[in-house]
Amino acid sequence: MAIILSGKELAETMRQEMKAEIERLKEKHNLVPGLAVVLIGDDPASVSYVKGKERDCAKVGILSREYKFDADYKEEALLKLINDLNRDIEIHGILVQLPLPNHINEDRVLYAIDPEKDVDGFHPVNVGRMMIGTPGFLPCTPHGIQQLLMRNGIEIEGKHVVIVGRSNIVGKPLAMILVQKKPGANATITICHTRTKNLAEITQSADILVAAAGRPHTVTADMVREGTVVIDVGVNRIEDKTRERGYRLIGDVDFEAVSKKAYAISPVPGGVGPMTRTMLLYNTIQSAKNHAGIE
Ligand code: GUN
Numbered sequence: 001m002a003i004i005l006s007g008k009e010l011a012e013t014m015r016q017e018m019k020a021e022i023e024r025l026k027e028k029h030n031l032v033p034g035l036a037v038v039l040i041g042d043d044p045a046s047v048s049y050v051k052g053k054e055r056d057c058a059k060v061g062i063l064s065r066e067y068k069f070d071a072d073y074k075e076e077a078l079l080k081l082i083n084d085l086n087r088d089i090e091i092h093g094i095l096v097q098l099p100l101p102n103h104i105n106e107d108r109v110l111y112a113i114d115p116e117k118d119v120d121g122f123h124p125v126n127v128g129r130m131m132i133g134t135p136g137f138l139p140c141t142p143h144g145i146q147q148l149l150m151r152n153g154i155e156i157e158g159k160h161v162v163i164v165g166r167s168n169i170v171g172k173p174l175a176m177i178l179v180q181k182k183p184g185a186n187a188t189i190t191i192c193h194t195r196t197k198n199l200a201e202i203t204q205s206a207d208i209l210v211a212a213a214g215r216p217h218t219v220t221a222d223m224v225r226e227g228t229v230v231i232d233v234g235v236n237r238i239e240d241k242t243r244e245r246g247y248r249l250i251g252d253v254d255f256e257a258v259s260k261k262a263y264a265i266s267p268v269p270g271g272v273g274p275m276t277r278t279m280l281l282y283n284t285i286q287s288a289k290n291h292a293g294i295e
Helices: 007-029 046-060 075-085 106-112 124-132 138-152 171-178 199-203 270-294
Strands: 036-039 064-070 092-094 162-163 186-192 208-211 228-231 236-239 246-248
Touching: 007 046, 007 138, 007 171, 007 270, 036 046, 036 075, 036 270, 046 064, 046 270, 064 208, 075 092, 075 106, 124 171, 124 236, 138 228, 138 270, 162 171, 162 199, 171 186, 186 199
Parallel strands: 036 064, 036 092, 162 186, 162 208, 208 228
Antiparallel strands: 236 246
16 A cells, blocks of 8 residues: 555644744734735635635634625726735735636736736746746645655655646646756656557656546556556546535546555545645745745
């Protein structure tokens, strides 16, 4: 049986560290990190993510302000709100929950956020900084995956990391982060996607295999070599009448079978998800320190 890479446990440890740091910022610098969370519409997954983010902020001592609007909220009004938040000195991070309703241009909204408050790391300025390897906000899921590997003592340098999925939120930025000439990186990367030929052949050559395709059972046991480290980024809702809420979450990996071959594996839930949320807190604290000129 593989070692379980518990994001839930690591997230808890990191949140304790952050709580202590925020207390220090309050005492020494009279600084309270502030996050604005914008939610448009009532997509159940988004509502649940936003609730989680607010709860996380409260637990570590970050001020969080919610802005919730109906699904027909106008793009112009949203751009005006972002403009106000860009200038709001209590707010260090601005998060607009995605996906946005179809009548709103997602790029226009994300590009309107001040890159110095872009704690999601989605603004092209931060994407560019990530690629070059200069300081900026790293997107939360890939940054959380790097932390989950590093803080579990898994060597990344020189390893072949195979990523299945090329999204702008996970696959592409994870490749950029792990290829840098830096500690916790220096990996050789292969990105696979829906047009990849011989997918199983490539995944079998992975030292670290990351499933981020958004589809259950993307990675099955026959695709994994003995001793591989497997990271499951999938969050798929599967109908389950035995649960009160009517569904349960499964990842992109066939956990049951793959965990018998892998050296280590991250579970769903309790793996990458809590790390994503934790890195949002990390970026918000970082932003507050940057704005106050604190090292
Ligand atoms: N929707 C799903 N994941 C994310 C995320 O990491 N950030 C934002 N803003 N929206 C999301």
